[in-house]
Amino acid sequence: MGFVLTEKELSKNNAFKIEINLSENIPFTLSIPRDENVLQINKGVMQGEVDIESLKLELSQKFSININSIDFRINKTNKVFVEFSSELKIDQETIINVLQQTISQELPHTLRNKDTKKPLIYITNDLFGIPLIGSIYFGVIDRGTNLLQIRPITGCPLNCPFCSVDEGPISKTKLRDYIVDTDYLVNTYNSIVAEKKLKEAEAHLDGQGEPMSYPYLPELVQKLQENENTKIVSIQTNGWYLTEQLIDELAEVNLTRINLSINALSSSLSKKLSGKGDYRIDKMLELAEYIANSKISLLLAPLWIPGINDQDIEEIVQFSLKVNSNETKYPTLGIQNYLTHDVGRNLKGIPQKKFAEFNQQLRKIEKKFGAKNLVLKPYMFNTYKTEMIPNPMKINEIVNAEVVLLGRQMGEVIVKAKNRLIHVSDVTHFSLGKKIKVRIIRNRHNIFFAEAV
Ligand code: SF4
Structure with missing residues (x-):
């Protein structure tokens, strides 16, 4: 467990002084803000806090420790320690377990999504007690093919001005976010794969928001791959949370494909279309190339917004041909048609192209640059129709x-x-x-x- 433990008999009262490095033993990033009596807890976009007094009270009651001897402190290297004096030798693992239990009970009350600043609700099996089916926000969606959509988290760090689901920090309609327990999600996926008798399932991670903000992504991919009938695990992402380290970790657990949305190659337009002043397209392109050179397949998925990024679409096609020419299993480009929405955010004055016209333009680009498969078909991704799981409720019921x-x-x-x-x-x-x-x-x-x- 790697405890930093000091036990020394104090001459006066014969008590042990116990010191434990919590940062090394609790699987979150911990901190104690100056002049505040709270333990701040972070993991990726999850952010919450626990009152230090409630942790002290729990330790004091469980182990008969004098509450005044308990101290939580942060050192110069930002490691958080708890220390106290006790007349009994206490098993340190038990102390950590008690603190972890208290944290898991208290944390949900203060949990927030760091990106959207909205309350973040942690969804576990105890909350519903049924498979995670039926919601557009989270869980598993079966649209009658061998591809199952897996939605682990809501919320997004970007503020795209065309967002069809009004996500991101500037969202006017979303009041809270959800995050789903990994095992709960995987159990639902496994039960649907079994119910549909799928032999070549694709688990496709997407969502209303950015699925890569899920802090347990490598674990989730690994567990989805553990199902012997999973053939593909793919993910949709805007790339904000990509790093070389994360790509390596995802390659390690056999993520099959990353569908990366980049919509412009110029710095100013890419900032505008992401709604983020600190969006770095140069960094994103480096990471795209890093994926292309890894064992994960890369599909670039720009949104073609007529009159706004026409030139960029051609440049993205050229970039893809340059860095991703070795890809043979799947299409490398998934150019999306701009659609307007009744709900969500729309760009003013941009008309929606008919799909026939859009496909014709894609064919022209194919010819111009020698690109292949710009007009996508499900078979190119090994997606095919299957029976849907039973629908238990009728309209008007x-x-x-x-x-x-x-x-x-x-x-x-x-x-x-x-x-x-x-x-x-x-x-x-x-x-x-x-x-x-x-x-x-x-x-x-x-x-x-x-x-x-
Ligand atoms: S990345 Fe996607 S979900 Fe996020 S704001 Fe942009 S369009 Fe919306």
């Missing part, structure tokens, strides 16, 4: 459902019924754990929306 979670939008709650999660909007009176009657108004792909009746 009225069901008795239990409220299990606050939704992401004002007035929205998440309820559960018939082994599925359901979004219900405009709910004014409710309390968690109580039953309400809802009418199903949308049930496509086992993603459910309902209204209260």
Whole structure:
């Protein structure tokens, strides 16, 4: 366990002085802000704090330690220690376990998403007790193919002005974020793979937001790959959290492909389209090349916004041909057509191209640069149709459902019924754990929306 432990008999009261390096033994980044009596806890985008007095109280009660002798401190190298005096020798592993338990109980009350600054709800099996199916925000989505969408986290560090789901720090509609326990997500994936009898499943990590902000990404990829029927694990990302180290870690656990969205090659336009002044396209291109040279396949997925990044699209195609010409398994470019949205953010005055026209333009680019497969088809990714998992609720059906979670939008709650999660909007009176009657108004792909009746 690597404890730093000092035991010395104090001459006066014959007590042991115990000192433990918490930074080495608790799997989070810890700190104690100056003049505050809290232990700050970080892991990737997860950020929270625990009152030091409650940790002291727990230690004092569990081990009969004089509370006044307990001290939490941070040293010059930012390592956090706890120290106290005790008349008994106490097993240090037990102390760490007690502190970890207290932290896991207290942390959910203060957990926030560092990117969006919104409350972050940690979703575990205990919260719902059913498979994670039914929500557009998190869990697993089956759209009737061998590809299952895996959604581990919501929220995004970028502020793209065209974001179809209004994500990022400037979001006006999203009140909170969610993060899902890795095992809960993987168990749901495994159960759907078994139910569909898939032999060549693709686990595709995406989401409303940036899936690469999930702090347990390598563990998640590894566990998805452990299913013997998983053939591909792929991820959609804007690249903000990519580093060479993370790429190495993901290659190590056999991530198959990264779909990286970059929308412009000039510094000023890429900052504008990401909504971030500190967005570094030069760094992003270096990382794209690093992926192309790793065993992970790379697909560049720019959004073509007519009249805004026409020139950049051609340059991105040329960049891809230059750095990613050795890729043979999958298409290397997935140029997206700009679409306008009823909800979400739109760029003013940019019309939406018809798909026939869009595909024609892609064919022209193929010819101009000798690029292949710009008009994508599912077979190019080994994606094929399968039976969908059963849909247990019909449109207009009225069901008795239990409220299990606050939704992401004002007035929205998440309820559960018939082994599925359901979004219900405009709910004014409710309390968690109580039953309400809802009418199903949308049930496509086992993603459910309902209204209260
Ligand atoms: S990266 Fe995607 S989710 Fe994030 S703000 Fe941009 S479009 Fe929205």
